[in-house]
Amino acid sequence: xxxxxxxxxSNLSRRSLLKAGLAAGAVAGSAGAARxxxxxxxxxxxxxxxxxxxxxxxxxxxxxxxxxxxxxxxDVEWLTASTESSVNFTPLHELDGIITPNGLCFERHHGGxxxxxxxxxxxxxxxxxDTPLVFTMEDLKRFPRENRIYFLExxxxxxxxxxxxxxxxxxxxxxxxxxxxYTGVPLKLILEEAGIKTSAKWVMPEGADASAMTRSIxxxxxxxxxxxxxxxxxxxxxxxxxxxxxxxxxxxEGNMWVKWLRRIEVGxxxxxxxxxxxxxxxxxxxxxxxxxxxxxxxxxxxTSPSPQAPISHGKGPLVISGVAWSGNxxxxxxxxxxxxxxxxxxxxxxxxxxxxxMHRFYLDIGWDGSDLLLQSRAMDENxxxxxxxxxxRAARGENSIYHNNSIQTWYVKADGTVENVEVS
Amino acid sequence: xxxxxxxxxxxxxxxxxxxxxxxxxxAAGEKVFKKCAACHAVGDGAKxxxxxxxxxxxxxxxxxxxxxxxxxAMISAGEDGLVWDEATLTAYLTKxxxxxxxxxxxxxxxxxxxxxxxxxxxLATFSADxxxxxxxxxxxxxxxxxxxxxxxxxxxxAKPTPELREGGTFHLGRKATEDEVAAWDIDVRPDGTGLPxxxxxxxxxxxxxxxxxxxxxxxxxxxxxRWPVLAGGQDTLRNARPEKTIGSYWPxxxxxxxxxxxxxxxxxxxxxxxxxxxxxxxxxxxxNDIVEDEDFELSxxxxxxIRLPNEANFIPDDRMEEPHYAQKAEPxxxxxxxxxxxxxxxxxxxxxxxxxxxxxxxxxxxxxx
Numbered sequence: 114x115x116x117x118x119x120x121x122x123s124n125l126s127r128r129s130l131l132k133a134g135l136a137a138g139a140v141a142g143s144a145g146a147a148r149x150x151x152x153x154x155x156x157x158x159x160x161x162x163x164x165x166x167x168x169x170x171x172x173x174x175x176x177x178x179x180x181x182x183x184x185x186x187x188d189v190e191w192l193t194a195s196t197e198s199s200v201n202f203t204p205l206h207e208l209d210g211i212i213t214p215n216g217l218c219f220e221r222h223h224g225g226x227x228x229x230x231x232x233x234x235x236x237x238x239x240x241x242x243d244t245p246l247v248f249t250m251e252d253l254k255r256f257p258r259e260n261r262i263y264f265l266e267x268x269x270x271x272x273x274x275x276x277x278x279x280x281x282x283x284x285x286x287x288x289x290x291x292x293x294x295y296t297g298v299p300l301k302l303i304l305e306e307a308g309i310k311t312s313a314k315w316v317m318p319e320g321a322d323a324s325a326m327t328r329s330i331x332x333x334x335x336x337x338x339x340x341x342x343x344x345x346x347x348x349x350x351x352x353x354x355x356x357x358x359x360x361x362x363x364x365x366e367g368n369m370w371v372k373w374l375r376r377i378e379v380g381x382x383x384x385x386x387x388x389x390x391x392x393x394x395x396x397x398x399x400x401x402x403x404x405x406x407x408x409x410x411x412x413x414x415x416t417s418p419s420p421q422a423p424i425s426h427g428k429g430p431l432v433i434s435g436v437a438w439s440g441n442x443x444x445x446x447x448x449x450x451x452x453x454x455x456x457x458x459x460x461x462x463x464x465x466x467x468x469x470x471m472h473r474f475y476l477d478i479g480w481d482g483s484d485l486l487l488q489s490r491a492m493d494e495n496x497x498x499x500x501x502x503x504x505x506r507a508a509r510g511e512n513s514i515y516h517n518n519s520i521q522t523w524y525v526k527a528d529g530t531v532e533n534v535e536v537s
Numbered sequence: 538x539x540x541x542x543x544x545x546x547x548x549x550x551x552x553x554x555x556x557x558x559x560x561x562x563x564a565a566g567e568k569v570f571k572k573c574a575a576c577h578a579v580g581d582g583a584k585x586x587x588x589x590x591x592x593x594x595x596x597x598x599x600x601x602x603x604x605x606x607x608x609x610a611m612i613s614a615g616e617d618g619l620v621w622d623e624a625t626l627t628a629y630l631t632k633x634x635x636x637x638x639x640x641x642x643x644x645x646x647x648x649x650x651x652x653x654x655x656x657x658x659x660l661a662t663f664s665a666d667x668x669x670x671x672x673x674x675x676x677x678x679x680x681x682x683x684x685x686x687x688x689x690x691x692x693x694x695a696k697p698t699p700e701l702r703e704g705g706t707f708h709l710g711r712k713a714t715e716d717e718v719a720a721w722d723i724d725v726r727p728d729g730t731g732l733p734x735x736x737x738x739x740x741x742x743x744x745x746x747x748x749x750x751x752x753x754x755x756x757x758x759x760x761x762x763r764w765p766v767l768a769g770g771q772d773t774l775r776n777a778r779p780e781k782t783i784g785s786y787w788p789x790x791x792x793x794x795x796x797x798x799x800x801x802x803x804x805x806x807x808x809x810x811x812x813x814x815x816x817x818x819x820x821x822x823x824x825n826d827i828v829e830d831e832d833f834e835l836s837x838x839x840x841x842x843i844r845l846p847n848e849a850n851f852i853p854d855d856r857m858e859e860p861h862y863a864q865k866a867e868p869x870x871x872x873x874x875x876x877x878x879x880x881x882x883x884x885x886x887x888x889x890x891x892x893x894x895x896x897x898x899x900x901x902x903x904x905x906x
Contacts, residue, residue: 194763453878533884
């Protein structure tokens with residue numbers, strides 16, 4: 114009896130045959146094409162249609178289909194000296210909508226991933242407060258909490274592209290960004306619980322990891338919209354995103370969103386920590402460097418088609434899709450060009466439009482099979498437009514590393530392949 | 538695989554020396570290993586750090602410690618038959634990048650033959666074939682119950698504060714003790730706020746730097762591989778490839794003290810004393826020609842007298858004054874480029890994308906910090 118439930122041994126070869134068939138279909142570029150007797154995927158009974166699949170609890174924590182195994186974060190080995198102080202990239206080209214799944218949110222660590230038992234985690238508030246306080250995670254979960262959707266972008270996103278197009282894929286050129294819903298306590302409530310002294314002007318969050326990450330943040334921002342978050346997309350933060358506690362600094366550079374948050378000091382002057390002096394300062398052509406460049410400017414990128422997501426279907430209807438975001442607030446408009454910036458059409462924004470969150474845009478066109486030079490240009494609700502690469506380089510030179518929000522160009526060729534290029 | 542490595546693999550296969558036959562002095566090797574300890578752990582409970590853990594390294598096929606992410610070069614060296622024994626380790630530790638071209642180990646190599654023998658003898662005591670290793674294992678066992686007790690204690694104290702405190706709006710949390718604040722509040726500001734008592738000289742710093750820092754930053758702060766360069770680079774900030782070091786770029790000395798004290802050495806943070814950090818900071822000033830006397834002593838008292846050369850060259854965020862933002866003009870929608878559009882640069886020319894055909898040895902330009 115039990116035997117009859119087991120798929121026959123031919124299962125494997127049948128499946129690989131089917132895969133080969135699918136691949137052939139893709140090459141032909143016509144998924145709906147009926148053969149003489151009809152599509153065997155329809156005319157023949159399929160294994161999954163005959164045999165029982167896994168029962169409940171086969172995957173107590175669900176994971177994506179095996180056919181999605183290529184959708185993963187990826188790194189660029191030559192970028193950094195060690196993986197513990199490094200970065201990997203969100204596979205933007207495989208995603209849609211505005212929410213990034215937790216397991217695909219890019220990682221940036223400065224001392225590896227701290228693994229902390231929440232029962233052993235503490236948050237201290239000290240400095241210019243009436244009473245220095247220590248909270249457990251349980252304490253923090255007794256404060257009123259909020260749910261907010263925000264993008265988080267590393268200031269160095271697109272940092273490898275200042276001198277020209279270099280990496281073939283929006284995962285690499287733009288993948289240091291993600292957007293999730295955070296659940297947490299307004300930082301204001303926690304600071305006020307300790308009592309902020311009138312001389313206070315700055316706060317400094319600190320991480321519990323091996324880098325003991327620190328950044329100076331103006332008190333005004335801390336009291337405005339910062340959250341002390343313990344959930345992302347409804348579940349506990351992932352270890353690589355700061356479990357059990359991280360700071361959320363909406364619209365500002367990702368480095369300030371201190372992970373494994375263990376302390377917030379209140380002070381009257383900035384601390385000029387390593388990550389706001391030697392790093393995360395923007396060197397200009399003049400030799401001067403901008404510091405405290407916190408806000409992430411309006412930015413967008415077409416995620417499909419893109420070098421890792423070529424057109425596989427030939428002429429006809431084509432969905433051009435991408436994401437846009439701005440640290441200043443909502444995205445009010447995204448324009449798309451298919452001819453390298455000569456002419457522009459306003460794309461359709463779809464899905465929620467929330468301040469300091471990712472926005473999804475689409476331009477639905479009929480592709481005639483000719484070469485395209487795709488660009489997107491975001492505008493935020495304050496009227497700021499994304500600049501061109503040449504405009505940014507004219508203003509800053511090529512050595513800023515950070516805050517490259519310039520317009521990206523993808524070169525789509527007649528065979529559907531796509532390349533990262535720059536245009537005049 | 539390099540010719541040198543090929544010869545090495547064949548040579549040792551023929552010789553087939555027993556792994557335990559090592560000549561050096563393990564006790565002396567333990568001291569030499571300090572150079573390695575920033576990146577490698579060995580002994581009971583050793584985990585991978587920047588480099589793989591080194592228990593049982595003698596007899597291990599190169600590139601095969603579980604979970605550790607090796608360079609492609611090291612994995613293929615192992616596949617080609619490289620097994621770590623006295624001979625192969627001696628060759629590798631003399632000039633790592635000559636033996637395994639493309640290894641990600643930044644270490645430049647040990648120069649003294651005696652050091653090589655001794656450090657390999659030390660590692661041999663943690664390799665399974667040797668009697669010493671068994672001793673290590675048995676003596677390590679009693680440690681376990683202790684760990685369990687610690688965990689239990691921690692979860693006992695982790696319960697929410699039993700009684701609501703007075704003050705505040707929600708009466709949550711409890712007052713931090715002075716010792717607790719002192720343990721975590723170690724930050725230092727440019728005006729010297731937060732500096733601890735203590736001092737250290739350039740000469741002391743040089744010794745500490747050689748033992749703890751030079752493996753990644755180089756003997757003179759010149760940086761090994763992609764590890765940060767700490768010295769030099771003066772007058773390069775307007776160059777095509779600026780070198781941003783403590784001397785050429787950093788605005789404040791307090792940042793050096795603060796950062797070394799909280800995060801360095803990489804993989805062994807908070808292991809230096811306050812005096813050690815003064816000494817290392819003094820040595821970094823020396824490497825950057827900001828102090829020139831080896832007897833110079835940096836202390837809490839003279840710290841704020843030292844100013845770094847580039848302090849004045851930091852300016853506030855004025856991005857919004859750049860023409861493309863300041864004008865806030867409605868952008869062009871049609872016939873925007875009268876001269877036409879041409880492709881001026883292609884990523885394919887410089888193929889450094891991971892997974893592309895020739896990316897094995899390719900390195901791009903720029904970085905993430």
